[in-house]
Amino acid sequence: MSVKIAVLGHGVVGSGVVELFYKNKASIEKRAGTEIDIKYILDLRDFPGSPYQDKFTKDFNDIINDDEIVAVAECMGGVEPAYTFVKACLDHGKSVSTSNKELVAAKGDILLASAKEHSCNFFFEASVGGAIPIIRPLHRCLAANSIDKVAGILNGTTNFILTKMYDENMPFAEALSLAQELGYAEKDPTADVEGHDACRKICIISSLVFGKHVYPDSVYTKGISQVDLTDVAAADVLGSAIKLVASVRKLPDGRILPVVMPTLIPHENIMSGVNDVFNAVLVYGDGIDQTMFYGRGAGKLPTASAVLGDVIEAVKHKVTVFSQTWEPSEDQSFVAPVDELSCRWYFRIPDDGGMPEGTVEVFREDGSLSFITSGELSYKDAQAKAEALGALAVYPVLD
């Protein structure tokens, strides 16, 4: 008997899921250990000429009321109506695989609880890092390790822009336009450029690793729109690349500190070489030391591949995978404020001809002087120092 699945949304990711499914149907069925077919594709639009005419529906009830449907791939994006649909699926015992980070970051705890209650699975590998297997390997690393820190380049659009700024000395605005032309950035690029997309993804990772739901509002988030070409060049001379880094670390008192900021990654760190639209996640644990996962963080087939991988998993595992979950947490006091972020810092200050105290290497250009602090400073102290020095730019350095 063939297992039936449904796909919600026939946009970029949703159509990729259908395409990849039929391309690799034979091997997918071999891996899943059963025949599988797509019975419904939900979309309000018409797709004349599509080979999947018999599968399209505009009515979600067709799916929710069909007992044959075992698993659903949600590829609509946005919180609503995705949340209502996904919740209904889980409440009816239908497992869901989603690529929707906004949904997971906002409602993950509730959806995981629904899945548990109704003995099905809510999977979201595709919501972080696109094609890169991150959620399950993380979950696996977690099994035998105590994880201290996770740091990632989680947004392909901003990484593309920063790569262009570095490789071709292209100013931010021009690199953004190019990204829009190539389809890497939306017409309204705010969510990517200002770090909100990366923030949602580090919330999902933080929730999974530390077991409590972390909301985007709890995370200090600063995007790349103020990163200057001078900083990109100065960082390079000082031995680093500027990347939009989303990270979370465990503090000695047990609280966690997630943050999204343009960050200098020293060239010795493999993640400094992650360029263009590629994403990467570095995981630090007591057993593994450090492990990095790298690949395409977005795009039609890469994201579809992750969604499908989860669908296959859901078809194979008919009982809830309890261990890949986290608790709701209205009280966000376990999330420390950015003021406590302690690391070395990059400063660019007006050049008065002198050398800042304790500085060995500096970079001078266009009347400004850049340096990296030799010791660690809290964010709070770094801000005070920046004000005292009249700093033009201040960024953390990844240790």
Place this chain on the structure above:
Amino acid sequence: MSVKIAVLGHGVVGSGVVELFYKNKASIEKRAGTEIDIKYILDLRDFPGSPYQDKFTKDFNDIINDDEIVAVAECMGGVEPAYTFVKACLDHGKSVSTSNKELVAAKGDILLASAKEHSCNFFFEASVGGAIPIIRPLHRCLAANSIDKVAGILNGTTNFILTKMYDENMPFAEALSLAQELGYAEKDPTADVEGHDACRKICIISSLVFGKHVYPDSVYTKGISQVDLTDVAAADVLGSAIKLVASVRKLPDGRILPVVMPTLIPHENIMSGVNDVFNAVLVYGDGIDQTMFYGRGAGKLPTASAVLGDVIEAVKHKVTVFSQTWEPSEDQSFVAPVDELSCRWYFRIPDDGGMPEGTVEVFREDGSLSFITSGELSYKDAQAKAEALGALAVYPVLD
């Protein structure tokens, strides 16, 4: 009720498994969903003063005859007696997790069949890439993707040596001595330096990805002992790093071509930045495009972390994970000979002052001239060309 496990071998990895287990026991039990304890540690040696006195045994029968033992971590290394012990465990329905690549490369098909027959699991994440989750993510990528190629830096010792040659212009012999001093290389370094260790690992990956057991004897294997400092410098000028790359690709006719050779990795490829004892595996699929997994490929705690992850998996899954398996294959004709390897090639030839035909960029030093072919050549044709030119070195370039 607490689940009981046993550890075979109390050397570097085995003692690491015990150490990491007791360090993270609480979180391990949370992830496994059950209490777990180590009941036996098998080793012929005495460990006076060890806090685990009550667990040591010299008699394997204690373990095999104890119905309480659900899962066994094999950390002895070598084919025998590991094979006999592991086979006996599986035949008694006890799942096994191993870090022993020699065992998996030689007997994986038989052991996987035993596990299947007796409804338990034979897991071997730790046998490839140490701490790096590779086997399961690969298996996961496989689910929705057609995988065309896998290429990896799978041996930490040789990568350390090549990094020293590159960074510090240190000759091979000196870098090898340093690796031995630091404990990264054995007294007899043959297995690492001549590529046999990397060969076993690419056999395991090839078997898993393409579904049939590939034996080490079927894989053309060339180590790094002949890599010259001149080649390392020339490769750099020509835009690449020389690494010991173990790879396998699918040919258009369905056969596969696994090979281990010193290989030029262009600087644009993220894997060219994998240095020191770190390992990495790049997977190429039709959905994911390319994904890389990176981390410590060896060492006490990294390897122990992977072994333990598998033990936890075995404790959680009491039924066989069928999809992570492959078939025996006495007939190795599906493995193509190295002669058919087609790629661009690096040549170093005696410098007669001229430019080889069709060459744009060359590097001249110490009376020799290095270049990379503009088009692809088969290994066979590259060898013929090398002979005709009196080449001093010929290496493939990773595309």
